[in-house]
Amino acid sequence: MPDARATAHQTARDTVAARMPELSRWTRDIWEFGETAWREYKSAAYYVDLLRREGFTVEEGSAGMPTAFCATWENGDGPTIGGYAEYDGIPGNCQAAEPRKMPRPGLGPHAGGHTDPHSALGMGALGGFLATKAAMQAHDIPGRLKFFGEPAEKVRGSKPIHAAAGYYDDLDAALSFHPFYMAPLCNTVRWDTHCGVxxxxxxxxxxxxxxxxMAGGDASPIPASNAAxxxxxxxxxxxxxxxxxxxxxxxxxxxxxxxxxxxxxxxxxxxxxxxxxxxxxxxxxxxxxxxxxxxxxxxxxxxxxxxxxxxxxxxxxxxxxxxxxRPGLPNHALAAATYANLETVGAPRWGAEARSFARAIQTELGLEAMEDPFLPMISELMPPKEAEAALRDILPPSQRHFTSDDYTEYCWHAPTVRLYIGRPALSAPEGYTYPAWAMNAMGGHGPCIDPMMETAAQVLALTALDCLTNPALLEEAQAEFKARTGGGIGGTDWLAPLCDYTPPLDARWPEYITTARGEDWVIPTRA
Structure with a gap:
């Protein structure tokens, strides 16, 4: 007979598979919004409504940020596992989900759009937490899920503010996921070299x-004289x-x-x-x-x-x-457990419809369409220590951190893992670089982006369940966290939140507006 862990894992994986049509639709909705930093009004409201319908208690506008939220769901006393959605896009990346360069209908190319894409990052993470919840209910697993809405990631906006306000202090573990964006970090987890400041x-x-x-005695009495x-x-x-x-x-x-x-x-x-x-x-x-x-x-x-x-x-x-x-902090115990689950699930695979879409992009760009148009690495696992070694080869020995992403804020409040899953990326002829719109378009096309999202959701759910049901894993991860911080939150080696400012909500961030001309894209003035 299968053990309790295997049974819970299977329930979670089955849940992800059964809910993929919904997750795919939700992802496309967020992708179509294309809202940017601090102005993700529709996206945040969408998540809040969805989470409440799924039984979560949701605090809107957490830590004074109108497009942030904090959602919780409990099933009795047990560990608290944290995760999050991001949903901001980038100005100037308005691309339709088509195999040619064109903005989304009704907009110009300079409006916002998803690049990474955060649309699938957020729904992949949510899918994992919904699958964890289903397994907890089905198998009476006690614990608490805490799922955050993190706006403005592209400017590292919300996580330093949430951290400084104490939102992460009650977490026993945190799970961070990002679509692949930089070799060798594809279908792997970060080991020692985490993101920096x-x-x-x-x-x-x-x-x-x-x-x-230059005022003088002969100055014009009219301040804005056209002759001056x-x-x-x-x-x-x-x-x-x-x-x-x-x-x-x-x-x-x-x-x-x-x-x-x-x-x-x-x-x-x-x-x-x-x-x-x-x-x-x-x-x-x-x-x-x-x-x-x-x-x-x-x-x-x-x-x-x-x-x-x-x-x-x-x-x-x-x-x-x-x-x-702040810079990131490793946790080998949680990283190893997460990668083991990734080995169980396997790297994502892309079907005929995704390959056809990718070939259409290649043809549109005047390239010869390839039988397999995708980079091999997006469907291959990369052991964490091998990824670490490859990363260190390009860095000075004295440099401890590389690149930047504010998931690192979680690292100082709980054991945290950073998971990367392969997203659709095209193989290129020697010396050729694809334009950005090609990847952006695949991010909005379900058959292209869904395999990455489904894999991430399954791995996150299995890891969350391991943290909830395996006290030895959580004890090891927390012992490592305390050793690295000199005793945990407030320890001798702990780096306190650096945030000593209020959310920069009134800066001139680009946003969508509705006028007599229809929907437009502007940088508004301050009140």
């Missing part, structure tokens, strides 16, 4: 007193900041480290081409780096650039925080 910051420049620039030289304004300051940070980048970080600093302009102008200077401009920087001390060093450099740009252009400036996320 993510700092997001907005520099805002304002030109409040243009009339005082116009004062430099906020756009000038922002451009100076942009150029300074680009030109002096090598001076604000020691060479040898693998890190990145990207910028985006959130707003500029608020003026016409008349003699009125731009009143306000915002530029956001996002820093991905290994250590907190390195991120702080870069921020000091950016502060110097902002001060110089403001002085030069007759503006004032201020810095606003978007994110301060």
């Amino acid at each position: 993510g700092y997001g910051v907005i520099y805002e420049f304002t030109c409040e007193e243009p009339e005082t620039w 030289a116009r004062a430099p304004g906020a756009t000038d300051a922002m451009v100076q900041m942009y150029q300074s940070a680009k030109a002096l980048r090598e001076h604000i970080m020691a060479p040898g480290q693998s890190w990145s600093m990207n910028e985006t302009i959130l707003s500029h102008g608020q003026a016409t081409a008349d003699n009125i200077p731009a009143q306000i401009a915002e530029i956001m920087y996002f820093i991905r780096i290994s250590e907190v001390s390195e991120a702080e060093h870069i921020i000091r450099g950016l502060d110097h650039f902002a001060e110089a740009a403001a002085r030069l252009c007759h503006c004032s400036w201020r810095r606003r925080w978007v994110a301060k996320s």
Whole structure:
């Protein structure tokens, strides 16, 4: 006779398989919303309604974030297992689920869209938790499930805020999943080298007193005289900041480290081409780096650039925080258990309809359609230690962390695993790089994205059940967590939340609006 663990596992796997039509439909709904950071109104409401219908108690707007939530379901006293959905997309990635480059109906290409895609990340995780719940009910397994809605992941928005507000403190284990996005992290789990620090910051420049620039005794009595030289304004300051940070980048970080600093302009102008200077401009920087001390060093450099740009252009400036996320923390016990479940489930496989869609993309791009158009690695397992070794080959020995994702916030509050499952990615002729729209389109096409989601849901459910039914596993994982943090939350080696700011909700984040012209895509002004 099968043992209790195997029976519960089978119930969970059967549940995922039975609910795949629903999960596929839900995923496509979120994908079609294509909402971006801090503006995921429809997506968050969709999850809240769905979770309540599934029997969860849901707190909307958790930690003061309107598009976040915290959902719980209990089946008696037992461990608390945490997981989450993400559902934000990226501006400028509006792609239809078609094998050709085109925006979704009624929108332009610069609207939001899903790239990773978070639509399938969130529903894959939810599918795993719903399957865990079904097995807990069927086999009277005690415990508590805590499922979060985490908005604005693309700017590392919500998890530092949830963590600082104490939402993760009662977790006994946390499960983090992401679709494959970077070799060798495909169908594997992170081992030692977890994601690093993510700092997001907005520099805002304002030109409040243009009339005082170069003012003299012969100044015009009309502040905006068309015959006078116009004062430099906020756009000038922002451009100076942009150029300074680009030109002096090598001076604000020691060479040898693998890190990145990207910028985006959130707003500029608020003026016409008349003699009125731009009143306000915002530029956001996002820093991905290994250590907190390195991120702080870069921020000091950016502060110097902002001060110089403001002085030069007759503006004032201020810095606003978007994110301060901590680096990750390994947990080998939970990682090993999760990978064992991935071996049981197996890597995802793609059927004839998915391959046909992929071949259509290749033909559209003028390539010869391949018999098997997908990268082999998306259907192959990668043992964690082998993935770790391959990752270390490209990093300096002194660098402890690589890339950035704010799942790392969970790592400091409970044993946490980071799971990667292969998503559809195309094989390429030598020297060829596919355009981004090709992967984005497959993310919205059910036969292409569903195998990844189904595999992730099964692995997450099996791992959650192991944490609930195997006290030895949970004890080992928690002992390792305490050893790495010097005693757990508040321990001697524990890194407290860095979040000392409120959610940046009123920044000029792009969003959808409805006007007399229909649905549009804008960067709105602040109230």
